[in-house]
Amino acid sequence: MASYKAFLKSGHPPTLFAAFLYFDFSFAVWVLNGAMGPFITQAFHLSPAQTGVMIATPTMAGALMRFPLGVLSQYIGRKSAAIVEMSAIIIALMYGFFFVHTFHNVLAMGVLLGLAGASFGVALSLGSGWFPKEYKGLAMGIAGAGNSGTALAALFAPRLATHFGWQNVYGFAALMMLLPLFVMVVFAKEPPDVEHQSLAQHLKCLVEKDGWYFNLVYIITFGGFIGLATFLPTFYVSQFHMTKVQAGTYTVFATLTGSATRVLGGWFADKVGGITTLSVIFLIAIAGLFGLTTAPSLAMTTGLFMLCFAALGAGNGATFQMVPLRWPITTAIAGGMIGEIGALGGSILPLALSQSKQHTGSYRIGFIVYAGLALLILLMLRIVSRSWTKTWVGPGGRALSMGAPAANTESPMIPSETFPEELIART
Secondary structure, eight states, X not given: OHHHHHHHHHSOHHHHXXXXXXXXHHHHHHXXXXXXXXXXXXXXXXXXXXXXXXXXXXXXXXXXXXXXXXXXXXXXXXXXXXXXXXXXXHHHHHHHHHHOOSHHHHHHHHHHHHHXXXXXXXXXXXXXXXXXXXXXXXXXXXXXXXXXXXXXXXXXXXXXXXXXXXXXXXXXXXXXXXXXHHHHHHHOOOOSOOOXXXXXXXXXXXXXXXXXXXXXXHHHHHHHHHHXXXXXXXXXXXXXXXXXXXXXXXXXXXXXXXXXXXXXXXXXXXXXXXXXXXXXXXXXXXXXXXXXXXXXXXXXXXXXXXXXXXXXXXHHHHHHHHHHHHOSSSHHHHHHHHHHXXXXXXXXXXXXHHHHHHHHSSSHHHHHHHXXXXXXXXXXXXXXXXXXXXXXXXXXXXXXXXXXBOTTOSSBOOOGGGOOHHHHHHO
């Protein structure tokens, strides 16, 4: 309790809550087409491959929009960027309410829903910006728990679509976005951890090796999370022939698990280190994915999905415990880039599963491919983390105090914002 009070006193809780709410509702909007996948598939008589493209489109569009929003936030402020984005989301949802009548309109709407998916880097940087580095993992975990928006979409979208029609769900979502917009305007404050640099300086993380190592890790943790979350309603209807509302309910069970463990992942990463936490998490996720290849019963399938979501959600929190340690000044930019590539990874799983179903009649090959990819990236993490613990992070991936020595070296730790070029090149 004492540490919890210390955490709250160390930052600005109203801003953290506003960031959580902003991310939560934006995430729910982002996955709307996935939550309504069975309805849209039935309305337009889509093949499994077409369904996969329809579900993956918002994910890819959101990924591509994340980095530009992160750059914008560095110049107009994260709070202002969040307000601009939520206003644009409301306008996009009104397009869906009035103008979506064909499958091509649905794909266009998927691109517009990508606006909501761009919220990630700004929300996490805004929420954690008031907190010191020893609490960054927890603060980012709390803000990042807004990915529970997947559960909101899975719970409410099918029920609203059943009673009012799936197109009207866009209108309901537009009304609901007014709540986080109001909270952001009234309660949030721009964090003080901003140093204005040139665009070239901000973009340096794009050419650093560490940035691309983080990208690959996040392709599995977040890409797997969003990919499964958007595809699950379609999977349950296709695999177990349940109703669309039932499929949404089962999806909620799984996605809520991942949202809750994101906070735990950040907390564990603060305590034992992000590298250690990610290594355990990857092994659990890989085991769960391989377990799903055996086409088990409904109860076992749901249990394995919950296990996968728990691991992937914790992995998201653990990854972003280390991002502000590596890029303390340009966290929003680095987070936007990593979130962008990771979200692009979210399109891999729906496409792999839908293609597997179309060509083999089973989802088995899709799960095997993703589990194999996760194993390769785990091996990469274990190799590259050896240099990380000698330069910018402590043993296991824990934060280093200013001046504390890195593992296996007698020289003081160099803060990442003052890295010489040769050190960045080595890492």
